[in-house]
Amino acid sequence: MEAGDLPREILIDIFSRLPPKSVGKCRCLAKIWRQQLSTPHFIKSHLTRKTRQENLILITPSHSIHSISTIKDDAISRKLELPGNWTEVVGSCDGMVLLVNEDHEKFLVNPITLQQVQLPNSPQALNRMESFSMHGFGYDSSSDDYKVVTLSYYDTDNEYEPDCVDTFVDVYSVKRGVWKRVNSSPYDHAVPEPSPGAFVNGAIHWLASSREPGYPSVIAAFNLVDEVFDEIPAPSSVDVQNFVFNKLVTLGDCLCLIDARGNGPTNVWIMKEYGLKESWTKFSINGDYEWDIVKPLCLIGDEEVVLVTEGETLVVYNRTSGTLRDMVVDGGPASAIDGGTFLESLVSPASIGA
Template sequence: MGIWRRLERISHNGAILIHSFEIFLNGALHWLAGKYYYSPSVVVNLTDEKFFKVPIPTITTTSLLRFYGIVALQGCLYVLGDRRNENEIDIWMMKEYGVVESWTKVSVVKITFPFCPTPVCLMSDDDIILAAPGKAKLIIYSKKKEQLREMNANGKTSKKLPDEMIEEIVSWMPVKSVGQFRCVSRHWRSFLSDLKFIKAYLNYQSNKHEKFKLILISGVSQSRHSLHINPNPQNGIDAISTELSFHEKWKKIIGSCNGLVLVLDEEDAAFLINPTILEYYRISNSPLALPKHGTSIAYALGYDFSSDDYKVITLSCYRGVLEGDLLCTYVDVSARMGFWRRLERISHNGAIPIHGFGVFLNGALHWLAGKYYCSTSIIVAFNLTDEKFLEVPIPTITTTSLLHFYGIVALKWCLCVMGDRRNENEIDVWMMKEYGVVESWTKFIVVKNAFPFCPTPVCLMSDDDIILVAPGKAKLIIYNKKKEQQREMNVDGKTSECIRTRTFMESLVSSMICRETEGSDYIT
């Protein structure tokens, strides 16, 4: 036939592919998939085109084991488990396909290199050929002797791995590991710093499960931290914090896109930062926006896929004007453009953004907007490719309860709005499961509100736990929707203090992408 076809969207309870290589076995394709708290194997049968799950090994040991890879050897399915606290890699074989009881640990690799190896094939009953990313070599491991040696080909040790294989292997690794790989050799440093690899790495990471970090400003000290969330808290610790050592002080976290975070300082100067690689770049205020006095200004950061540009957007309007238009200005933060431009004034029937942070999703930025002369809320979206405004429908409410929409976020790669039913002390979180389709709005969660001010969802820890920021408490709260219970989030062994927070993903994208701009009047 030779034509592409699309299957229906298949939900697997939050399981998203984390292993980029598919494994063909028994007439089906297999991937290792990540979930918030475990890694199932997701399979598509090529005959009936149906998805199903293959059970992973049942682990009884108390050692911390993380499955990170999947291979096929001798006609059987294998998974690889990392026990880094013991410097060992477990290799498990499913001797009888689909039978969970048939999983057998066939080998334990004592590793002496810094990164997890991947089995390539078996040389004999005792010898396994491994690809070791940190050594850029092929390794032979003897199970009986528990010894490693470099593979010898034509009287020489194995040649360097091709760049394509390096890219595939390294792309599974966290950013910190990529930074260590850059120290292997000049070639690796050049290759792993190339924009082509950085984009490929970003694509790999984006296809993983929704694994975000938090960036926040603490309540008392005003210090800035990134939080690594632990979906399986041990010893009651929900997250580990790392203080960010940026020289500039910023007071607002606007939003993030592809690992870059837009922040404002006390003078409302905009900075583009990458909290992972600790880079930042200052962007001048828009000389084309309305003056600050008597106006409202909303900022946002997004990415234009068609032009490969990151864009900083401002929406400004005069306060108190019944039929006020939106004045939109934006800057292309790239080495090719790098100057502010202004679009024509756009009227949305008096709708002015009331939620100051734009949410980037599906190539567009979204704001919740309200109208001065009625209680109606709408979602205003700005498409970064065609530079057009459009309206995204909000949920159709049939209940008689008074519901006031007050915020907008993205959860599970879906647009969500928060509705306040203060007369019932409840907060509704609605999710648009199919973008742009009003019928797909679903009440995702109902939060029993015990706060003086409306909380805002930040991200999901698991299927049942959602992290909220409670303005009146300056705390991060974990709410369990199944138990309808809430508790303060434990960070580094103590309750968290937070006045500003957003999510971001780790990436290698540099915040200094506009540093080589020439002839720019507005980027400094």
Template sequence: MNSIATIKNDAFSEKIEVQDNWIEVLGSCDGLVLLLNEENEKFLVNPVTLQQAKVPDPPVALEKWESFTMHGFGYDSAIDDYKIVSVSYSFNDEDYDTGFVDTFVDVYYVKRGFWKRVENSPYAHTFHDPPSGVFLNGAAHWLASIKDSRHRSVIAAFDLVREVFDEIPAPSGINANFVFCTLVVLGGCLCLVDARCNKKTDGNRTDVWVMREYGSAESWMKFSIDCNYYERYIIARPLCYIGGDEEIVWTTKEESLVIYNLKDKTFRDMIVDGFPAHVLNGCSFVGSLVSPYL
């Protein structure tokens, strides 16, 4: 596990000596990172202090082979506690897309050390590769759809204080289906990445939508990235701005990091310790001394 810090155009990494069988980053908040390992165990890790604490499974945990689970991690300011949200679906193997049987939404209070079953989500979280919940403005966000005949796509936000789901308005100009979209936080704003442009008519283009004012449908701003001249890589998701707001660090489908310059509209490899950066799974976080044991 490596931590990469960026100063303008230079980057350096620091090896973090913790167990290295992590397979997925489930969330990050206040310098704490929620990680999943090969044994399907969850840990809260502080990459600065190297402390790590195992998170117990929910009381009624579904087997991995018979379900899938999405996680969110964030801070509840009302009770001064961190919470982990688990949205689990059991399904019918004969019909993966429509055969969902049960839904469970559980919340783990990190300081208090217990799980709580809450009201189920009113949305369908049925994407084949469910990402981690994006924490912003006191809520964990996922792409989802309305449970009706139209299956309209929405951004579902789980409020960590009220422990209920709300709907965040999506950009009006985006395609109705979110299957190939990615939701992230970029520069403190909710960001939706749409890489489904028709190459025959639009070229190899990625559209990026940024919600400048949280919760305001009119505040979505769009910019597009032309990737035709950078066909070595397929950009996947943005991690953060560097050097102000002119350049964005992206992960790619080829498990590397690249930097895109918004002004010059050019890509370049991100060089770390003299070599191109290689990232299987990552997130951005601000270092702190917060203990995962709390």
């Protein structure tokens, strides 16, 4: 039987179960396969499979990009041929990663296929020399669109009032290729270290301060469907006045809050059920280690967490035994200045909205 003799439905079902790299090889075997395995319908079908491998993506101290297969006891690194000096991993969604380079240019990249597109800057962007900005990246299910959200503000450096008078919110539609400005954020987003937003459950999350008396800390969630902010309840055990100085990341598709300040243990909270205050679970990283923990990157199974340290090293913490170990990586350095995770997919940044 030749490749073209198989019914299209059977082909789609068979190949949608394969890893992206295997699909790429199959595309080269027959013209009919290349056509059928490149359609938007097939790519969407492949994306919905839950067997895709989660990988790490890292910016090394030399500002190059590496990906690491996060397979327990078999971490394999490869350098991605993406020229430039990279500085920030903003986030990932459906296999695409939003990266920023030293020139503050934003690129949407598929680390598996190496397809990439440069995103334009917002025509309303504030002057970089006079302002601060933070970015987030996620998926809007209502419009089947990927969006980049930029928060920007002028810092008034006022000791007694909220630092930023207005936080401007600009939203970029990857499908339409346009920026628009929506209503300003109702929160004070001025923080010591502007951080990327954490995308979970259709919203991008940042730590901020309320403008209410006392300026309590909040978890501000920007819903990508309605393009408005809401609040997500914080853990009961955090200091409501000061957790804005913590860090918020995505860990295993959950919101993760980390407090690495001071000389004591590093406290980590994970929201197991989105939006439910009682679902926050906590663990503390103790132990005598050379460098302070910066942030967790990913989970390995149910027990271990991969973290990056201030010393730009990767370590693995076992929550059951309470022990830390250096991460062993085959084929590349076990070091990073920033990082995140992505799932393998065939989604092309260049074809969205085409």
